Amino acid sequence: MSKLTLTTEGDTHVVVTRRFAAPPEAVYRAHTDPKLVQQWLLGPEGWTMPVCVCEARPGGKIRYEWTNPRKGSFYVTGEFLELVPYSKIVHVERMHLPDPTPDNHVETRFDPDGTGTRMTMRMTLPDAKTRAAMLATGMERGMEASYVRLESMI
């Protein structure tokens, strides 16, 4: 029921969907309140987010800094473009490694689904190469591998 889907779409998109048991209002808050974001947006085990700036208004700044005692640290900056409580967030973000990556334009929608929420996050990268590099970054962060079949993405 809560299974995540991750698909590439066309040349430049990555689409992620996930269902949550909580209503859109709660899921939206968890994406826009820095105190909450800081608790879950951590990636693989071992990382913490000591700095979390999340100014949820159009033009508001985003800055997430992650650190891992064994793997170092890196950060993401961005800006909010559009917010529709409790259904839509549009923002851009870039990773600093330390050079900034091209902007990732992200539209996140929260739709009511029974008593829960269906989230659809659509990322748009400037081109196919950038999308590949963005996906590759996940690997460099030392995530563990598990095997998925090619059929799931084509």
Added chain:
Amino acid sequence: MSRALDAAFAALADPTRRAILARLASGEATVMELAEPFEMTQPAISQHLKVLEEAGLVVRRVDGTKRPRRLAKEGIAAMDKWLAMLRKALEKNYDRLDQLLAAMETPKKGEER
């Protein structure tokens, strides 16, 4: 590695090339066999195959005058692994979020929402 993966994802951006890979997933095939289901000339298919080969997703074998193509397991595995890692990181995030949401569901009395 990263450059090879760039090429692999760029190669996958095209629907014909994805269809060719799907066909090769069920076994080796010649250019003629691959061209059949598509309304495309063999040179056009060959061009797509060239992109897939350069991306490390497809390899060719010499069989007399034929050059049957098959999936390059290593290239495909590298790409799979990579998407799996991103998926895993996202799953971790959202599993944490599930727990956080469960805790939020019973706000204390008088708490502003």
